[in-house]
Amino acid sequence: MLKTRTTAATAVLASLVVLSACGTQKSGADPGSGSGAGTVAPDVPVTGVHWNFETVTVAGKESRAPDGAHIEIAASGRASGNSGCNGFGAEVSVQGDTVTVKQGQGTEMACPGERGAFEAVLQKALAGAMKAKVEGDRLTLTSPDGKNVVALTSEPPAPLQGTTWTVDSLLSDQTAASLPKGSEGKATFVVDKDGKVRGNLGCNRFTATAKVTPTTLTVTGPVVTTRMICSSPQMQLETKLHELLDGPLSYELGHRSLTLTGADGEGFAATATAKPQETPTAPKP
Template sequence: MQKPRISAVAALASLALLTACGTEGGAGGGSSVESDVFVANVRWAFDTLTVDGKKTTAPAGAYVEFAENGRASGNSGCNHFGGEAAVEGDSLTFSLGETTEMACEEPSQSFEALLHKTFDGRFKAVLDGDTLTLTRQDGDTLVLSSQPPAPLKGTKWTVDTLVSAETATSLPAGSEGRAHFVIGADGKVTGNLGCNRFSTTAAVSGSTISFGRVVSTRMLCAPPQMTVEKAMLKVFESRAAYELHVRQLTLTAPDGSGVAASATRVVKD
């Protein structure tokens, strides 16, 4: 399966482009142009999904990313999903492969069911600025917007995944959207561990972040929130490796446990 093409990288954002490449015939000949939709290395946020003429707004956090190796992965607003993708001319083909199976609350559950049913197959792709529209042969339509890469510092990172060695799992039901943190330009870290508010300091060196002493409130919460809090505290104990990809940040403790977080807001000083 053909790999998704690599996007041109703008100075401040990886915006996808429609480009034309072709060959011109000689005297008396015609010309042919093949246009490819460049979609890789950009996070595409789902905006709306229209099925049978009914438009549904996507929940916050629903997105897809197309990798250079022909894989695609994302989040439906609740569960993570993956599959294979290919671009040929102005067509994009996606084959849904795997999903996590966490129970979702409404309206995320209904959107997810529609998305998994619709976002599978061949689409005509039209790019207008930073808006990508995917249309199926039956007329159902997905509208997505490109999102620029987020900086490590000055971004609100909302935790959405727990990491254990090579395994990544969704957050326990009832804990979603609570744990978050911001690393300030001055190295001060503030946020919520999933239950309690906290603060610490961060010193970045290469691909490692060394954290200072964690100061937090001491409220007792339900088990799902406390599970996330324990994972967060493990990461912030002393030192963590970090990996930043577009708008996804992964922090991993020395024992292989960690968390992954998505950029939900770039904080302006």
């Protein structure tokens, strides 16, 4: 089960957040007189954008971000994101291009291998005030001494239909739980525009007909699958997803996130695949 708490590490992690709010007065400008009267230095325009981490450089060593590492910034001053393993949130502000973090919260899951290594590097890179610069679809955050650099790129929102979604957690009464260990990244699906849902339930490929409204997705025909036998965690996830597809599901679509829940509050969450991938061929009925 995911746990949320405020930690110094997640506060540091969240320091990449840049809030685009109102303009700030230029240092030394007299608003009442002189040629610079009334001139403002606008904050870096980054709100309402899904920023993917690309690389983090610490003391000349560059680390590439894992898929799913991102940050989204709301005009309200709230921001949320993911380091590639743990989610985080923050209340932040900015003056011109200088980032200031007020507080941060984050989940506390173990991050093995490259994901854990990247999260640790990201925390080091964002240990203090950062200067932000936006050029086209690219955002760069640099420490005052220039030794730490975080590079991000913007990504457009993902539509419900035609996107490859990867299941990343199970839901129960709005509480998220990790997938069975060993089944992570196995379950994917696509909602086609022709009324089909297809993909993989964790072990077996599947296809089914479905009806989509602005708020619900309902499987209207039998879920047809292949007949492979996989590891226990994969089969456990597959059984759960198969049960969840038996009935109408209410969905909420985020920038690149999707949650589907039944009337009993049981459901699952998924994330849009960061990079295009070949969709598995659906089995024949």
